[in-house]
Structure formats: C-alpha cells, structure tokens
Amino acid sequence: GQQVMQIPQYQHVQEGEDFTTYCNSSxxxxxxxxxxxxxxxxxxxxxxxxxxxxxxxxxxxxxxxGEAKKNSSLHITATQTTDVGTYFCAGLDGxxxxxxxxxxxxxxxxx
Amino acid sequence: xxGVSQSPSxxxxxxxxxxxxxxxxxxxHTALYWYRQRLGQGLEFLIYFQGNxxxxxxxxxxxxxxxxxxxxxxSTLTIQRTQQEDSAVYLCASSLVFPSExxxxxxxxxxxx
Numbered sequence: 713g714q715q716v717m718q719i720p721q722y723q724h725v726q727e728g729e730d731f732t733t734y735c736n737s738s739x740x741x742x743x744x745x746x747x748x749x750x751x752x753x754x755x756x757x758x759x760x761x762x763x764x765x766x767x768x769x770x771x772x773x774x775x776x777x778g779e780a781k782k783n784s785s786l787h788i789t790a791t792q793t794t795d796v797g798t799y800f801c802a803g804l805d806g807x808x809x810x811x812x813x814x815x816x817x818x819x820x821x822x823x
Numbered sequence: 824x825x826g827v828s829q830s831p832s833x834x835x836x837x838x839x840x841x842x843x844x845x846x847x848x849x850x851x852h853t854a855l856y857w858y859r860q861r862l863g864q865g866l867e868f869l870i871y872f873q874g875n876x877x878x879x880x881x882x883x884x885x886x887x888x889x890x891x892x893x894x895x896x897x898s899t900l901t902i903q904r905t906q907q908e909d910s911a912v913y914l915c916a917s918s919l920v921f922p923s924e925x926x927x928x929x930x931x932x933x934x935x936x
Contacts, residue, residue: 745924754914754927755866800866804922810879811922813858813866 714739716803716814724820731791733817735784735801742804744777744784749816750797758786791821825849827928829915835934836905844900844931848917855898856925857890858914866914872898873921905935 715738725731735744743762747755759768761777761784768775774787784803788795801814828847836842848855857869868882872892883889887905892898902909912932916925 743922745922747925754929755916755925757924757926760924808922811868813868816865 714803714805714810714812716801716812718799718801718814718817720817721815722818722820724822725791727793727821727823728790731788731795731819733786733799733801733819735786735803735814737782737803737812739782740806741781742806742808744804745802745811746775746784746786747800747802747813748797749800753797755800788819791819793821793823795819796821827915827917827926829913829928829931831931832929833932833934835936838907838935839904841901841903842905842933844902844913844915844933846898846900846915846917846928848896848898848915849926851895852917852919852926853895854918854921854923855892856916856918857898857900858916859884859911860914860930861911869900869913871921902933905933907935909933910935 717736719734745760746758749755759775764781765779766777772789776785798816798818800816802811804811830845853874856871859867870880870890872878887903890900912930914927914930916927918925
C-alpha cells in the first residue's frame with residue numbers, strides 16, 4: 713500500500729534558523745496537503761499543492777511539490793517560537809481515492 | 824460557524840468495556856474521517872465517510888472497531904471489548920467533500936485501564 717515518510721522525525725533549532733521537512737511517497741500522488749499540529753492541539757490545514765513542480769508561499773513558509781509528484785517539502789525561513797509543533801504532509805494517491813498522512817516532523821524552537 | 828466537535832473530551836474505561844465516541848462535523852461537510860493518534864505518534868487513518876457512499880473501512884485495526892454516520896451529520900465510533908493498546912487520542916475531521924482540506928475536532932482522549 714501507499715507509504716508516506718517524512719524526514720527528519722525531529723529537529724531542534726534556535727530561533728532565527730531555517731527549517732525544512734521532506735515528505736516522500738512510495739507512489740505518485742494526485743496532490744499533497746500540509747498540516748500543523750501544535751503541542752496538545754489538533755492538526756490544522758496549511759496548504760494544498762496539486763501541480764507538478766508547484767511552489768507556494770505563506771509568509772515565512774515555502775511549500776514545494778516535486779516534479780515527479782512523489783515528494784514535497786516545507787521550508788520555514790527564520791523560525792520563531794510560534795512555529796513549534798509537528799508538521800504532517802498528507803498525500804492523495806494517483807487514483808484520488810486514498811489520503812495517507814505522513815509520519816510527521818516535530819519541530820522544537822528555542823531562544 | 825461552529826467547528827468540528829467531539830465528545831467526550833476524555834474517557835477512562837476499564838479493559839473489556841465498550842466505548843462510544845461521538846463526532847459532530849461542520850454543517851454541510853459531506854466527508855467525515857476518524858483517526859487514531861497514540862502519544863507522540865502520527866495520525867493513523869481508521870475510516871472515512873463520503874456522502875451516501877459505502878464508507879472506506881480499510882484502516883479499522885480489528886473487528887472490535889466500528890463506526891456509523893447518520894446521513895451527513897453525526898458519527899459514532901464504537902470500540903468493543905477495549906484493550907489497553909486502544910489508549911490514544913481519537914480525532915475526527917470533516918471536509919466539504921473528499922479529499923478537500925480537513926477540519927479537525929479537539930479529539931477524545933481514551934484511556935483504558
């Protein structure tokens with residue numbers, strides 16, 4: 713079945729440093745979604761990417777969908793303590809019938 | 824408008840007992856999803872409903888787990904003969920249609936003693 717892995721599992725950065733999490737699928741995806749879960753909270757939708765090679769920006773966050781539509785990345789520029797949480801990608805398979813969440817990357821930001 | 828609500832927020836039960844968890848999706852959302860999240864872990868898909876179509880039950884871990892949805896409203900996740908490994912947060916989400924962006928509820932924390 714479809715597998716969606718994220719790396720790294722955990723990253724600890726100092727405030728102001730950049731951060732990137734990578735999402736890799738075992739199969740080609742129709743689209744990919746990204747969610748953020750704050751500690752003790754529930755996942756909150758961030759963005760959806762659909763097109764091959766698509767890049768979208770939200771303030772300090774940059775999302776990219778790979779050319780082959782099998783991977784994606786989320787890059788945060790100049791992290792802040794408010795960025796703390798776990799970032800999940802969710803990939804929709806090629807038949808658009810199965811949405812699989814990635815394993816998540818937990819980000820810790822310290823001053 | 825109101826978001827996704829879940830009840831109870833916390834449930835402690837003894838091993839072997841049955842539990843029912845409830846989810847009220849956002850009004851007008853045709854798709855509803857259930858996930859399990861163990862402490863410090865990712866989201867484990869359990870089941871999703873889309874309108875009047877047959878639900879996708881492929882994620883249910885055993886026949887002790889079942890879920891129902893009344894039309895396009897409330898859903899109930901039932902766990903029979905609970906085991907300690909069922910302890911987790913159970914998250915419900917809804918979306919306008921499958922597979923658009925999901926709105927998650929606050930979850931039900933289940934502890935099986």
